[in-house]
Amino acid sequence: MPREFRYKRRVEFYETDQAGIVHFSWFYRYMEEAEHAMWREAGMSIASTEFHVGWPRVAASFEFFKPLRFEDEFEVRLRIEEISDKTIRYSCELMKDDAKLAAGTMKTACVTRAPGVPMKSTAIPADIAARLSVFKKED
Amino acid sequence: MPREFRYKRRVEFYETDQAGIVHFSWFYRYMEEAEHAMWREAGMSIASTEFHVGWPRVAASFEFFKPLRFEDEFEVRLRIEEISDKTIRYSCELMKDDAKLAAGTMKTACVTRAPGVPMKSTAIPADIAARLSVFKKED
Amino acid sequence: MPREFRYKRRVEFYETDQAGIVHFSWFYRYMEEAEHAMWREAGMSIASTEFHVGWPRVAASFEFFKPLRFEDEFEVRLRIEEISDKTIRYSCELMKDDAKLAAGTMKTACVTRAPGVPMKSTAIPADIAARLSVFKKED
Amino acid sequence: MPREFRYKRRVEFYETDQAGIVHFSWFYRYMEEAEHAMWREAGMSIASTEFHVGWPRVAASFEFFKPLRFEDEFEVRLRIEEISDKTIRYSCELMKDDAKLAAGTMKTACVTRAPGVPMKSTAIPADIAARLSVFKKED
Secondary structure: OOOOEEEEEEOOHHHEOOOOOEOOHHHHHHHHHHHHHHHHHOOOOOOOOOOOEEOOEEEEEEEEOOOOOOOOEEEEEEEEEEEOOOEEEEEEEEEEOOEEEEEEEEEEEOEEOOOOOOOOEOOOOHHHHHHHHHHEOOO | OOOOEEEEEEOOHHHEOOOOOEOOHHHHHHHHHHHHHHHHHOOOOOOOOOOOEEOOEEEEEEEEOOOOOOOOEEEEEEEEEEEOOOEEEEEEEEEEOOEEEEEEEEEEEOEEOOOOOOOOEOOOOHHHHHHHHHHEOOO | OOOOEEEEEEOOHHHEOOOOOEOOHHHHHHHHHHHHHHHHHOOOOOOOOOOOEEOOEEEEEEEEOOOOOOOOEEEEEEEEEEEOOOEEEEEEEEEEOOEEEEEEEEEEEOEEOOOOOOOOEOOOOHHHHHHHHHHEOOO | OOOOEEEEEEOOHHHEOOOOOEOOHHHHHHHHHHHHHHHHHOOOOOOOOOOOEEOOEEEEEEEEOOOOOOOOEEEEEEEEEEEOOOEEEEEEEEEEOOEEEEEEEEEEEOEEOOOOOOOOEOOOOHHHHHHHHHHEOOO
8 A cells, every 4th residue: 555645834924925825836846845855755865966867847737726824734645646767747635634725746757967968868766766666656 | 810928037046946947836937927917918917906806826737848047038928728707727838039948827716805705706807808808819 | 041942944945046055035034934933932923913913024134154955954043132112123043953054133023904004113012022022132 | 437237127926925015035036136137237147157156145134114016116226335355245225216115235255166066265256356347336
């Protein structure tokens, strides 16, 4: 049974806008915070230089159901939908108590990373895929 | 023939991250900047209190094709895909010279806005729909 | 003996810039996060509408000694330097382990808050001053 | 007679907070935007790799007099107060029409920049100092 990764967070003041709610651009950052915390939970840093790879975004989306407000405590529930040869697809739900506030998806590519050289798609290192697989949905 | 709205912008330093490219969360803000500039072009402010309505996001997505870097000059080409009774759907392309960097969509709902009262979906004021229709794709 | 308030935080990816360090604008947000956490520790929300007041900034400054990097864990040590009739002055130090990374100050004014009415300087409610005084330096 | 550099800007929606005004952290970013535009006006990019130097902040401060609101058009008037051997000191005023909204200062150090090597204070390249001197206050 794969685990989903749960990341807790509180809304900061500068994340609100003059409509009195969290600006929608922050939800993508919350999803990324959860991703990086998931990698730490798997014993890795996404910015590690060990494998000389980087992880630019290929796509990201959110549907918004209810607003978030200053000092709200919420949870990002993040899962890995698929680890293919060169990409990882995540999905998440933002929960506040039992209410689903938003649902997001994110696809990220594994690319070579070297100073002064353009990024190029490359195979996900096997050790990374293995460590992340605990958060992957069953096929 | 409906016009698409073109919004020019230059990348700021604080929009980059340690990967040396614009953080993906900024693309959603660029799309919104273009939306608000489109409304100004149509003679309106999206934050006008005249109609007692607000415009929270229902959904937003991006596909990312090429990265943006510090001081890059780019253009958001924004169109209105649909104005329904209570929502507006936009789509956009981010262009740098002739290269398409990203493609985005955004759906926003018209809601009642009053201090201390929860937002509630409401009909788009006819005057707003009329003014925006110049940027709408033909049916 | 007045307590200083200690607020722990980890650096997020989107807080870094292409120089590979946290962009300096974030330090002001970290100082504010600590302020709001201090108010919660004192049993209050700085955004409470109970007293019909708001807290705009009068001044803020930072000296930067060492950089912060992605996933660094650090601590904001926040003190109240002075609570005058209508303003509060804070000072803080950002620490990573035993290294002082930065030193900041912030002055905030108490103003009346009502929809559609300009902000006007006003006396700090006695209950707020009393609750915060535990974090005030001795005279 | 030295010129001050004038940089025009409009407030974006995501720069406001739930108090209905621009969050104070943005003023530091506006000051930096003006700095980078000043360097471009002087024929340079502050991120140029030509001289293998970087420009981290040593200090930055603002005094805030009046708030900025969504879609306000304002101007940053930036001057160089001093170019010393290894640092540059700027000062600026934020103006909206004839009203002074805020006054800021910023000190930045010239440091060596090389992958994997700690930053170290170094002399400002003579060509950079010469190009910027047009914006320097008279002694």
